[in-house]
Amino acid sequence: MSQGLDNLKHIVVLMMENRSFDHMLGGLKLGGLKQKFPKINGLTGNESNPDMQGNVVKVSPTADYRGQLSHDPDHHFPGVDLQIYGGTPFAPGRTANMQGFIKSYATQNTSLQDSHAIMNYFTPEKIPVLTTLATEYAVFNGWFSSIPGPTICNRAFAHYGTSFGNVDMNMFLVPAATRQKIPTIYERLAAGGHSAKLYYYDEPSSTMEIVNLIKDQSFFGTFDEFMADCKSGDLPEYSFVEPNYSDHPGPGGGQLLATDQHPDHHVLAGDNFIGKVYDLIRINPDLWKSTALLIVYDEHGGLYDHVAPPSCIPDGFQAGEAATGVPGLTFNFDRLGIRVPAILVSPYIPRGTVVPGTEDPNGRIFEHASIPATVSKHFLDGNDAGTPREQQAETFLNLLGDTFRPDNDCVFFPKAMKG
Amino acid sequence: MAIKDAPVVDIIEFDKKEAYNHDRPISSLIRTQLVHLHHAEHIVVPEKKQTNININMLLTERQASDYIQKVTALLHKHGKVAGKPTKKKKATSKIRSKKAVISKKTGGKSKKTRPAGKKRTSRK
Numbered sequence: 054m055s056q057g058l059d060n061l062k063h064i065v066v067l068m069m070e071n072r073s074f075d076h077m078l079g080g081l082k083l084g085g086l087k088q089k090f091p092k093i094n095g096l097t098g099n100e101s102n103p104d105m106q107g108n109v110v111k112v113s114p115t116a117d118y119r120g121q122l123s124h125d126p127d128h129h130f131p132g133v134d135l136q137i138y139g140g141t142p143f144a145p146g147r148t149a150n151m152q153g154f155i156k157s158y159a160t161q162n163t164s165l166q167d168s169h170a171i172m173n174y175f176t177p178e179k180i181p182v183l184t185t186l187a188t189e190y191a192v193f194n195g196w197f198s199s200i201p202g203p204t205i206c207n208r209a210f211a212h213y214g215t216s217f218g219n220v221d222m223n224m225f226l227v228p229a230a231t232r233q234k235i236p237t238i239y240e241r242l243a244a245g246g247h248s249a250k251l252y253y254y255d256e257p258s259s260t261m262e263i264v265n266l267i268k269d270q271s272f273f274g275t276f277d278e279f280m281a282d283c284k285s286g287d288l289p290e291y292s293f294v295e296p297n298y299s300d301h302p303g304p305g306g307g308q309l310l311a312t313d314q315h316p317d318h319h320v321l322a323g324d325n326f327i328g329k330v331y332d333l334i335r336i337n338p339d340l341w342k343s344t345a346l347l348i349v350y351d352e353h354g355g356l357y358d359h360v361a362p363p364s365c366i367p368d369g370f371q372a373g374e375a376a377t378g379v380p381g382l383t384f385n386f387d388r389l390g391i392r393v394p395a396i397l398v399s400p401y402i403p404r405g406t407v408v409p410g411t412e413d414p415n416g417r418i419f420e421h422a423s424i425p426a427t428v429s430k431h432f433l434d435g436n437d438a439g440t441p442r443e444q445q446a447e448t449f450l451n452l453l454g455d456t457f458r459p460d461n462d463c464v465f466f467p468k469a470m471k472g
Numbered sequence: 473m474a475i476k477d478a479p480v481v482d483i484i485e486f487d488k489k490e491a492y493n494h495d496r497p498i499s500s501l502i503r504t505q506l507v508h509l510h511h512a513e514h515i516v517v518p519e520k521k522q523t524n525i526n527i528n529m530l531l532t533e534r535q536a537s538d539y540i541q542k543v544t545a546l547l548h549k550h551g552k553v554a555g556k557p558t559k560k561k562k563a564t565s566k567i568r569s570k571k572a573v574i575s576k577k578t579g580g581k582s583k584k585t586r587p588a589g590k591k592r593t594s595r596k
Contacts, residue, residue: 181483256545258537267551299533299536299540300533301538325483460474465475468483
């Protein structure tokens, strides 16, 4: 066991909303950065998609913080199927070509010109916190959303290791008896004598885990409590942090901006929020040396990524044609969703670590079931049975090495703390 | 060594007042959250304490967040904590509650109901 693992007492997961890997981090491979970060599987600048008139539209470094995606890109199952297969009808053996993103965005009442915005990406200097952390610690080339579909079923994989056969937004459609057969990672940790908490931002933003909230509210806290727990060092062994999902009034007449980065929320509000979560851990010396922070996005939100999602072992559930909305397609949960940004932070991770993905024959494929898999492996010694997907999922703590990077080698975002 | 020795990276500051828009129409994500909370409210919160807000009328982030705040607070007040016993409701109040809901939906026409959880039995 490495020194980093020996010292690891806390795992914190911050799950953001709806941005693809290429949209946020793809620019790290372009221009002069190609020499600096050659292993990052980002964009070459030549990737393209056809629009509705057959024009070839290349990726463009013109992503803006808000305003370009005011029509929410489709990220439900049929829409993602179109994005991945370019409109080829379902048939066994069809090939994923990642050619349907503009076609899909055109279905959302966008003009021809506006539909091209789905190919835009951020240049690294526009989102300094995310890109700094990606290059200062470990970035995953092969972290995929668990399902080619929307938020709730993908987040379920982070909490349960499965979505119980769901490919849509409604976990309440899953019979309670079925859900109760598979406990959450929070319940499993508690049963093993460990502490766990899901911190939502505040009550007006609340949580996306309402099924869990009504099951046992003792696992829930607010971001104010997260800040206090970081300061006091009383953070649970496992923490899951949710960002603010809406612009809403704050205490004392203030205004709180959404920090989730869901289109069309301001991307910088989310970038600064990521910096704040990092800083809260970073400034407490005991917490810093004993914590691993994973920053990951729940799904791609309909935004372009060039890497075809790989197949995976079936989940043991099926979603029939009526659920998938794709003629003829019964989904066996045997293919992952589109690639998302994922970054692991710890002072025991060497600067510039790039975890290879599908581009490398020896690459490693991660998905959201990797979260409960890693947490249970570390805190429950692997003695805790997970779902089939969780049991097969890659775990990420072996990225923590023996060498502790000193303070003068680990960045800090002082202004993020003021936000 | 301390945090003061750490290399500093600046975040990008922006005009938060200009960015703030609580009148933004809600996304499908927040619409789903409303539906889930509405469902949870009816499962967990006693009928007399429910908000009686029609979530279909909530169109902006501000309107949604007002409702989300109210129901989240109610769920915390009336919800479960594992390991702590919950108060048992009298069976009669459950029946009355369900009848009242049906009464509203059907415009007061009474309908025969059975207590929740009780299985239908075949008539002989």
